[in-house]
Amino acid sequence: MDSTTTTVPVIAWKIGGDQGEGIDSTGDALATVANRMGYYVYGYKSFSSRIKGGHTNYKVRIGVDPLEATTETTEILVALNQETIDKNVSEVRTGGFVLADQAFKPHLPEGAAAHLVELPLTEIAKEVGSVLMRNMVAVGASAALLNLPLGPFDSYVERRFGSKGAQIVESNKAAIRRGFEEIQTRVGHLLDIRLGEPRPGDRLLMTGNDAMALGAIAGGCRIMAAYPITPASDVMEALIKWFPLVGGVVVQAEDEMAAVLMAIGAGFAGARGMTATSGPGFSLMQEAIGLASMTETPVVIADIQRSGPSTGMPTKQEQSDLLQMVNGSHGEAPRIVLTPSSIEEVFADAMDAFNLADGYQCPVLIASDLSLGLWKRTVERSAIDYRRAAIDRGELVSPEELLALGRDVFKRYELNDSGISPRSVPGMPFGQFLATGNEHGENGKVTEDPANRDRMMHKRLHKLDRFDREGVLTEGPKDADIMLVAIGSTVGILREAKRDLEAHGHRVGLSWLRYLSPFPVEATRAALAQAQRVLVVEQNATGQLLSLMKVQGIGHEPRFSSFLKVNGVPFTPEEVVRKVSGLLPVREVV
Amino acid sequence: MDSTTTTVPVIAWKIGGDQGEGIDSTGDALATVANRMGYYVYGYKSFSSRIKGGHTNYKVRIGVDPLEATTETTEILVALNQETIDKNVSEVRTGGFVLADQAFKPHLPEGAAAHLVELPLTEIAKEVGSVLMRNMVAVGASAALLNLPLGPFDSYVERRFGSKGAQIVESNKAAIRRGFEEIQTRVGHLLDIRLGEPRPGDRLLMTGNDAMALGAIAGGCRIMAAYPITPASDVMEALIKWFPLVGGVVVQAEDEMAAVLMAIGAGFAGARGMTATSGPGFSLMQEAIGLASMTETPVVIADIQRSGPSTGMPTKQEQSDLLQMVNGSHGEAPRIVLTPSSIEEVFADAMDAFNLADGYQCPVLIASDLSLGLWKRTVERSAIDYRRAAIDRGELVSPEELLALGRDVFKRYELNDSGISPRSVPGMPFGQFLATGNEHGENGKVTEDPANRDRMMHKRLHKLDRFDREGVLTEGPKDADIMLVAIGSTVGILREAKRDLEAHGHRVGLSWLRYLSPFPVEATRAALAQAQRVLVVEQNATGQLLSLMKVQGIGHEPRFSSFLKVNGVPFTPEEVVRKVSGLLPVREVV
């Protein structure tokens, strides 16, 4: 049937079952193998705040070009129970397959457009060793449907289970092979589409949280303190794994206030410290952000946002901590807020954050989100390069200068044009000073003198005036029919949507902000000035990004509108396409 | 010399010395007596975050009309040490008096325009009983200079020291009388001005923090939990004094997170609970605000703002927590933020806050500030009336309805048009429900269903759409040459400035916002639409109130500008007058 098969650039596969049934590792197996073969992969999981039981699913898109989002349709659905079919079959496109375990007597609902393939997954698993291997049988069957060769799966199994002994390796291999053969012999390759040829390269499969940890290490971070919280815990867990290679240390703190104070203490003492958390923990860190800002102590805080407010939906996507990141903490406490929009940018921002924190002597917040933090994607190895920037400790007073000054002379908070005063760190003779959250003079001593207060507030607020990183990146024409604007994981979704819209003949631009504090006013204005329409797409309920723009006088005109989503499910490119199509006149494809 | 004396409506008196020397009680004595005589009083203290030592001063303005600010000049300065003269003499106006204790050999600096009157304060104090009475001698001397009769001072002493025995009463009276006589016999009445006649009425002398506590009691609050912090502690302390009269209870919590959770627990259980804090404590309450918002639990939180960020200047004035009050906490957590601008409005807002919290089932934040919280002012008793509003518990399900429903039927979060669902409280049969910070369905149970999520977010965000309190109050012409805009204690300052500006022929308006969340968009727009110029006056560095307006599209035009001050010292009316005069063309007085 090869003759009737179309070659497509992407195929979406999904496995579903109960939480605790190994859905994660099954999806990872397929994603890893595809990635190693040279395909581009994007993984997405739907899971609950629950350990065992309850439906979960893992969708892996595999393509010949880079992928950045999850989409609405699926070609192959692997169902480990009937619930999976009931909840997901509607997204299986006509001609697609539902690959289900015979054991639960699967059936498709009335009118489903997919083919049901019943396989004796459990039975085969038992034959090759244990019922636990059921998912591996499904992986093999999927490989056959996807037309992937078995070789790479064998090497995956060897690498993955090598340490567990030859028998485990063999039985896993057997499970995969049996699943593969089962499809080949029983149904053949039935999909009417066929994935294009892979384009091998030097790539990694990783999450934004992996990138955060790697960026931190590359950026010289050697102290991390955090309190577990979904979806941020694995930043800490990755560092626990990697830090021993570089002498670093992770402290699992008793709470988030302790965590951030530890990181601040580390910064004061001259090391590079960070913490990572999500909304509830971030709310607990507000007082400390003010302390770091007031004492001009470098510290890096990553907020992997999730659905709020309060406990909200801990395993669901959202971008709703923006206003708190920019304005949180009482009083006026200057800070930098970076907004990476891809795994590569997470790596870059995490790495740069430490130079920025030292350079501007203030807290640097990194606004990630659940989608960006948790979902695995193919990334070029070259984008994860620890040499991308040199360690720059910013303004430090030299030991010689201090020696020349002698005792009690050094002014830690000396006023100058830049507002950034050279700092000393403990251990430097004659560099002693008081770092206090109280208002203080140039020498650090507490004072309530009104004139001093004015100078010091000015110093802290205006040192960020020279912040000169690229504020807004744009793809596509500036005078587009519509300019899509976003931050974080939404950007990848918009990029996929943009391609589609372009295919429909629209001139579409995509702009994303690389930081929110200090707000890149001119860059934002410039990026959006010429667009016919501007659609600010945000995964929150109140349009926080657009609000931040509006304070700056950008976004009040009628050509601006918001597209918001807050139900916990990320936007799909399709949704964006539909929304934009509704806003724009239909165009012919040229 | 009565012939050369002008009668004036206000005289400013100030006493200065070291902290811990009884400056407070001395100022209070004079203020109390003047208030009882029928004068209007405004007190202002300058003090540090220190218990003993260090300069402190207390300025009392006494007038025949209501006063709402402290000003730049002083008629009588009582100096208990030379530092007081050095730091304050420049504000003593020509012809004014410096009344100083001989004991420290006082001297005026070169060119000072004031008269120095040396009095043997310490000596007299020793004669009448103890050196501790020194300040009372100064009070007596001041009374003579101010031309106040001695009788009311005698009754003040009886009331104040009555419980300490006749001897204390007598020696205090003697101290005052001796000081009075000393002036009369040694210098006579030398002031070239004379205070107009008092206008007796039924008035109180109180602070905004007193008003907060009284408003809470009148509003049905019976549980208060707080952690001490300047300048909020005396809300708690006042309630500790008064609550036993109504069966209420105050818990001094271990920290601010505990405090706010106790108040939330009380609200859940059907009582009315509150907490009061200042910036650092407020930052620690961010997570809890989200919980109350998400569970739709009534709670009242007062933030008596002080100079930030971090520990900042704990005893200094600022209004810089506004953005955190409106946007703090991760995720999107609707709340009400009230902004009283006078002691009377503090009382009214504190009282109403509990009806609003019950009515809208959400946290109600009250934004007070140090000036509003701490400084005593004359207030009409009629403005502090516990009958001003009836207790209204909002939407409550009735026991009968619950009985009719039976078990497991009641939907605590039932969706309806208003977004406000009738609630039950523990103790009501069949009213059981789960109040959780997780997203939940109508029955309160945890769910991550996307459609439910949309509905519930909508419910919580839009229930405030019907919030219909008066959002902006305006005095003066709407089409003024300049409209002054502020919140909090700045409003009183502007009112005094407005009078002055009007005397100079300007058409000046004054508008103040009564709440910031939900933002009174239409009312603000309407109030400011016709003014030639709008000056937003704020005691912070970044113009937070104007920012909040700008998000709503108000304030971007060039006729808007900001007047900001963040050095810890409140604006003076004079400063505002100078600023406005610089903005407006000079006008002839008509």
Next chain:
Amino acid sequence: MATLADFKTSEKSWWCPGCGDFGVLAALQKSLVALDINPDELTIIAGIGCSGKIGNYINGYNLHVVHGRTLPAAMGVKLANRDLKVICAGGDGDAYAIGMGHFMHAMRRNVDITYLVMDNHIYGLTKGQYSPTSDPGFQTKTTPKGNIERPVHPLSTALAAGCTFVAQGFSSWQPQLASLIQKAVRHPGFALVNIISPCVTYNKINTYDWYKTSLTNLDTVEGYDSQNRVEALRVLHEHDELVTGLVYQDPTSVPYEDLAPGYSKTPLAGQDYALEDAVWKKMLAGLE
């Protein structure tokens, strides 16, 4: 009189099969029946964690707060309505990590609250990090080389903090656990019941079997005097806290509610908050 069914909800459990928390739930529900508590006067204040979901499965007024802050919320509930039965429940992380400060202070205040800590020596809901009660050397996601911190000893800590009722139960030993919960609820003051509640998914060391051979039942220790604080500390030390039963009870305990000056003898909730003119005048008198 309420029955067991009265304390159940239609909610399906989210716990893993075999989780110790089922036993805690069962013992609590049985105790509520035995104590003749009315579901409308029952308030459960639960923390965040697998354990914190217990409130979802009990028919009562349930407040599911933010992580670590059950106890202050419970104080607010109790002081708002002193007629309510107030039971707090949460995990070892909720209680002894982020909640440690509140735990120590709640014990000092001695408000009449029962606190059930469901102790599995692990963070269950966040998928297996070590907790403050994890044993030294214990390998978890965040201690791949073994835990290097000294564990919290909840019972000795409670004794040092002045807790007036200290007990430990085991989720598998239902009769004893239920009896401890009942005693705790009856105790006039703050009562801690630390409950060993194994996590079958993330803790493969402190298992049911391990506990069954490690625990000493104080009920079987001849002459154990649960009114002697110093003696209790000694015994706890001797057994490394691996005991079950009533460790200590102060027979003279008077709850905070009875000591707070001027505090209403009747529930604050439900009052009309009307003020008398004379009272108001008295308050204002100091401001004249």
Next chain:
Amino acid sequence: MATLADFKTSEKSWWCPGCGDFGVLAALQKSLVALDINPDELTIIAGIGCSGKIGNYINGYNLHVVHGRTLPAAMGVKLANRDLKVICAGGDGDAYAIGMGHFMHAMRRNVDITYLVMDNHIYGLTKGQYSPTSDPGFQTKTTPKGNIERPVHPLSTALAAGCTFVAQGFSSWQPQLASLIQKAVRHPGFALVNIISPCVTYNKINTYDWYKTSLTNLDTVEGYDSQNRVEALRVLHEHDELVTGLVYQDPTSVPYEDLAPGYSKTPLAGQDYALEDAVWKKMLAGLE
């Protein structure tokens, strides 16, 4: 070798004349000299309160943090540079009210930090509210009818929490206090010195005179064994914690820094953070 003058600053004290904190400052400065500490390697992490101002008067690297959070900041400092001497100081409110959670956890972790709690049984800086160590019945601004809470017992609490060095000093008894501080700094691990430091302004009950007649000096208690935790608890109970001296020291204490897997033996601060290609590859290997 540094002299006393080296540890002084030009800052004039903000404490009330007669405040116990002067004695703490003096004993600390003397100890720093005796310990031959270099002012550049000295870090003082101080809390908020009258007590927290102590850092302002000592020449060293001083971090004056937010209320109650000295200890986590100090851990960060120590782990950033293990060669530094890290001393924390703050009041009883800072330590045992808002800071209680961190206090309990710092002791468990046993990082090499010395903690001086300046205990005056009152909130000084906020003008006289009761504190967690205030005696029952004590009348303050917030307890006009007398305190109804059971006080924190810092020493027994520290013992229960596994603290490896527990001592109590009295601001008036300089030689003993200085010697305790020196022992504490030398102790490899977390060392608590609770220091009775009377507030002459707001505490008219627990005065110098009162303490002089109430305190028992453990140095004079025949046969007192400061390595026996259970015995220490008994003696503390007997004297209601009104003792001075070394209460307990664990001679086997190994600090956290020496146990943390893979943690650098040399200070992290000051490293160049250069990575080796091979190490980077190893990290990425798991992501291929």
